Amino acid sequence: xxxxHIPCLRLGKEYRSFNESEVKDxxxxxxxxxMSQVNAGIIRRDLQKIGQAREALEKFTTRxxxxxxxxxxxxxxxxxxxxxxxxxxxxxxxxxxxLSSTSGLPHVMVKRNMDKIHYALTHVELILNxxxxxxxxxxxxxxxxxxxxxxxxxxxxxxxxxxxxxxxxPAVNSLWLPSIALKIPIVMKPGRDEPWTPFRLIQAFIAAxxxxxxxxxxxxxxxxxxDILRLCNRALIFGDKSTTDLYAGxxxxxxxxxxxxxxLIGEDEIENWPDFIEVMASSxxxxxxxxxxxxxxxxxxxxxxxxxxxxGKRLGSLNPLPVDDPNAVLSGFANPKMGEWIxxxxxxxxxxxxxxxxxxxxxxxxxxxxxxxxxxxxxxIVYCESMNHPLSNREFLCPxxxxxxxPQSEMxxxxxxxxxxxxxxxxxxxxxxxxxxxxxxxxxxxxxxTMKISWDQPHEGNMFEFLYKRRSIGMAA
Amino acid sequence: xxxxxxxxxxxxELDAHVVEIIKWHFxxxxxxxxxxxxxxxxxxxxxxxxxxxxxxxxxxxxFQDEWLRDLPNDVWxxxxxxxxxxxxxxxxxxxxxxxxxxxxxxxxxxxxxxSKTLKDEHFPRDHYWMMVGPTGPRRLRLAIEHLANERGCxxxxxxxxxxxxxxxxxSKQFDQARAYMDHAIDQALTILKHRSVSALFTTPxxxxxxxxxxxxxxxxxxxxxxxxxxxxxxxxRFLVEEVCEGGQIGFVPTYGNTLMGLARHHPIGPDNDYSIxxxxxxxxxxxxxxxxxTNQEVDYDTWGRVELTTLTKExxxxxxxxxxxxxxxxxxxxxxxxxxxxxxxFGAMEKNIVEGVY
Numbered sequence: 001x002x003x004x005h006i007p008c009l010r011l012g013k014e015y016r017s018f019n020e021s022e023v024k025d026x027x028x029x030x031x032x033x034x035m036s037q038v039n040a041g042i043i044r045r046d047l048q049k050i051g052q053a054r055e056a057l058e059k060f061t062t063r064x065x066x067x068x069x070x071x072x073x074x075x076x077x078x079x080x081x082x083x084x085x086x087x088x089x090x091x092x093x094x095x096x097x098x099l100s101s102t103s104g105l106p107h108v109m110v111k112r113n114m115d116k117i118h119y120a121l122t123h124v125e126l127i128l129n130x131x132x133x134x135x136x137x138x139x140x141x142x143x144x145x146x147x148x149x150x151x152x153x154x155x156x157x158x159x160x161x162x163x164x165x166x167x168x169x170p171a172v173n174s175l176w177l178p179s180i181a182l183k184i185p186i187v188m189k190p191g192r193d194e195p196w197t198p199f200r201l202i203q204a205f206i207a208a209x210x211x212x213x214x215x216x217x218x219x220x221x222x223x224x225x226x227d228i229l230r231l232c233n234r235a236l237i238f239g240d241k242s243t244t245d246l247y248a249g250x251x252x253x254x255x256x257x258x259x260x261x262x263x264l265i266g267e268d269e270i271e272n273w274p275d276f277i278e279v280m281a282s283s284x285x286x287x288x289x290x291x292x293x294x295x296x297x298x299x300x301x302x303x304x305x306x307x308x309x310x311x312g313k314r315l316g317s318l319n320p321l322p323v324d325d326p327n328a329v330l331s332g333f334a335n336p337k338m339g340e341w342i343x344x345x346x347x348x349x350x351x352x353x354x355x356x357x358x359x360x361x362x363x364x365x366x367x368x369x370x371x372x373x374x375x376x377x378x379x380x381i382v383y384c385e386s387m388n389h390p391l392s393n394r395e396f397l398c399p400x401x402x403x404x405x406x407p408q409s410e411m412x413x414x415x416x417x418x419x420x421x422x423x424x425x426x427x428x429x430x431x432x433x434x435x436x437x438x439x440x441x442x443x444x445x446x447x448x449x450t451m452k453i454s455w456d457q458p459h460e461g462n463m464f465e466f467l468y469k470r471r472s473i474g475m476a477a
Numbered sequence: 478x479x480x481x482x483x484x485x486x487x488x489x490e491l492d493a494h495v496v497e498i499i500k501w502h503f504x505x506x507x508x509x510x511x512x513x514x515x516x517x518x519x520x521x522x523x524x525x526x527x528x529x530x531x532x533x534x535x536x537x538x539x540f541q542d543e544w545l546r547d548l549p550n551d552v553w554x555x556x557x558x559x560x561x562x563x564x565x566x567x568x569x570x571x572x573x574x575x576x577x578x579x580x581x582x583x584x585x586x587x588x589x590x591x592s593k594t595l596k597d598e599h600f601p602r603d604h605y606w607m608m609v610g611p612t613g614p615r616r617l618r619l620a621i622e623h624l625a626n627e628r629g630c631x632x633x634x635x636x637x638x639x640x641x642x643x644x645x646x647x648s649k650q651f652d653q654a655r656a657y658m659d660h661a662i663d664q665a666l667t668i669l670k671h672r673s674v675s676a677l678f679t680t681p682x683x684x685x686x687x688x689x690x691x692x693x694x695x696x697x698x699x700x701x702x703x704x705x706x707x708x709x710x711x712x713x714r715f716l717v718e719e720v721c722e723g724g725q726i727g728f729v730p731t732y733g734n735t736l737m738g739l740a741r742h743h744p745i746g747p748d749n750d751y752s753i754x755x756x757x758x759x760x761x762x763x764x765x766x767x768x769x770x771t772n773q774e775v776d777y778d779t780w781g782r783v784e785l786t787t788l789t790k791e792x793x794x795x796x797x798x799x800x801x802x803x804x805x806x807x808x809x810x811x812x813x814x815x816x817x818x819x820x821x822x823f824g825a826m827e828k829n830i831v832e833g834v835y
Contacts, residue, residue: 018710018711018714018750019709019711037711038711039711039712041685041689041712041719041720042715042719044689045689045719048689226651
């Protein structure tokens with residue numbers, strides 16, 4: 001079978017560029033697809049016509065687009081969908097296997113990501129309800145109406161949602177899905193190594209009846225990515241801290257960088273710490289430790305050393321398994337150099353006094369391993385004597401966490417900006433302090449995995465409030 | 478005459494021209510101090526041992542462009558030009574001392590010749606041109622004005638200093654770079670609004686930026702003469718199909734610099750995947766695509782380093798290894814000698830090269 005070619009989509013129309021990149025198997029480097037790479041000028045020219053894309057979506061009611069999203073969800077999960085040029089089709093199983101082969105995610109994790117996306121698409125109504133706090137979809141269609149006895153009026157902040165996507169985790173695509181039901185077209189630069197999920201999602205939407213004009217899919221360079229962020233009035237960017245820092249403070253760009261998610265145990269529950277080892281372990285290692293909602297630190301008032309040892313024992317023995325093994329928990333690296341860099345960075349910081357790797361005694365061999373034909377990092381738990389240690393508040397693209405002892409009274413100031421906190425406490429005063437903390441985006445109270453999020457509550461920016469603004473309106477009787 | 482005969486004749490013409498130019502630059506009564514001194518330090522005599530372009534390529538080492546930076550300008554004055562004030566043209570110089578080439582009439586000769594390759598349909602005579610791009614100490618500014626004049630046209634100018642743009646980009650001041658480019662485009666749009674212009678010379682990036690803010694066809698632009706930065710196949714296609722609206726505006730890419738003159742291009746389109754091949758203004762300049770390790774030309778349609786030899790009475794520059802790489806292309810009926818295609822900075826595939834808007 002010939003290698004598929006994934007074209008650029010210009011307002012839904014396929015465009016094959018003379019410049020191509022290759023999407024490769026993470027193990028042997030074999031080419032799984034070529035992908036058209038376009039120059040930034042193409043994106044800028046298309047953005048001048050983006051009004052057509054929005055007009056195409058405005059022909060539908062929000063209700064219709066919610067139904068189309070649900071249908072797209074089914075097609076995404078189960079259907080045969082177009083893949084690239086020449087009428088090539090891709091089954092759900094082929095998608096799963098191919099994505100696994102290029103991302104290094106085991107099948108079981110790809111399937112979980114597929115299920116998440118499917119859930120999001122088939123529950124857009126629930127999500128919109130959460131985002132809009134219960135606004136009737138017909139109000140969005142009309143632009144104005146009444147909610148809870150008060151007049152409301154909304155206007156879009158942009159004609160397109162720009163997206164600069166990552167390659168590390170397919171489920172991040174669920175973040176932009178509500179945009180279609182909100183009648184805002186997307187203009188996307190896919191992750192270099194992960195075109196599969198967004199392209200399949202776009203094809204699912206189109207097959208479900210969504211106008212193709214609503215989708216811009218532009219594999220491009222830094223200039224193109226920069227223009228998407230600069231010229232779409234609203235855009236999401238995913239990346240590491242150095243990337244997201246560039247856009248911090250730009251109200252038009254929602255940055256999705258490292259989450260620095262954490263588990264906190266209160267003084268009232270710390271004596272029960274052995275009961276929470278499983279929730280800690282799953283928070284750290286689920287989805288291969290690749291998500292911003294994975295815990296990267298466990299902060300406790302005492303027993304940090306003991307907890308670090310227990311987590312080290314629990315996670316240290318994990319090894320890479322074949323991609324189709326249902327028990328696989330580690331992901332290979334699509335870019336082996338990334339694995340090597342992380343391994344070196346952890347080792348370099350361990351040289352600084354005040355930290356030690358509690359997983360090391362339980363591993364057979366090194367953290368960085370060549371296994372199952374690819375490059376893997378085995379889990380790492382680091383005991384840190386204080387939050388001043390460079391490894392105490394770090395996030396890596398693998399199962400990694402520090403365990404640090406911090407007095408409960410200092411925890412909230414010590415943790416810094418944190419995407420998800422799972423706080424294991426029943427102490428009312430501490431709970432109140434957690435509820436008032438401005439540096440926590442999502443708060444789980446009790447022994448809940450940091451991976452647990454709610455679709456009807458945005459944990460990382462509210463897409464509706466990003467894409468629409470409310471204005472005051474008066475109308476003659 | 479068939480293509481084989483044309484190729485043979487062109488090669489013979491080049492060989493004869495090489496002999497004439499060597500004689501000029503290495504004879505005490507006409508040559509320059511630099512080459513006469515250089516010759517004295519060699520254990521071979523160019524006058525006797527160079528009878529062809531091949532001899533030149535085998536006998537001369539690579540020209541060191543540092544000489545153009547480090548030596549005073551007058552060492553390059555051929556005896557025959559002594560006493561005539563010269564133009565000083567610069568290249569490089571983003572940081573430090575630029576390289577300088579002196580000249581008298583070469584740019585006029587080169588651009589008069591080049592004018593013959595332009596079509597009146599896209600570059601109408603007796604009208605107005607506008608250049609938006611690097612003027613300053615560059616040969617290009619005078620050359621473009623001469624080219625316009627040659628066609629009975631006058632030319633408006635909007636300057637852009639590429640050295641500043643490169644510094645901004647190298648220091649990641651992208652907002653400043655964009656603001657500076659906008660400043661240039663604003664000035665160009667003002668000219669287009671108040672004056673009638675039918676032909677543009679600009680860089681690809683500036684052309685794109687202009688076209689994003691104004692419908693160039695409606696503005697009366699009929700031809701664009703464009704050079705200065707890399708144009709790969711995709712970019713050339715984009716410029717032709719979209720920016721120049723599928724041929725409504727004639728698009729003439731060029732490859733040239735202060736040291737060579739101006740190379741013309743083979744027509745591009747879907748038939749050749751928009752792969753731009755340039756042909757040097759032989760015999761006044763010759764381009765080879767070589768493996769620098771072996772000094773041998775690479776096979777046709779494979780990548781190699783671009784090597785330039787300039788052969789005029791004003792300036793002799795043998796075997797200058799450009800900082801570009803290109804595909805070697807076969808001779809073409811209108812330029813029956815080797816061409817260089819898809820020119821890009823050497824090592825462009827391995828590292829980011831700061832090109833900016835120039």
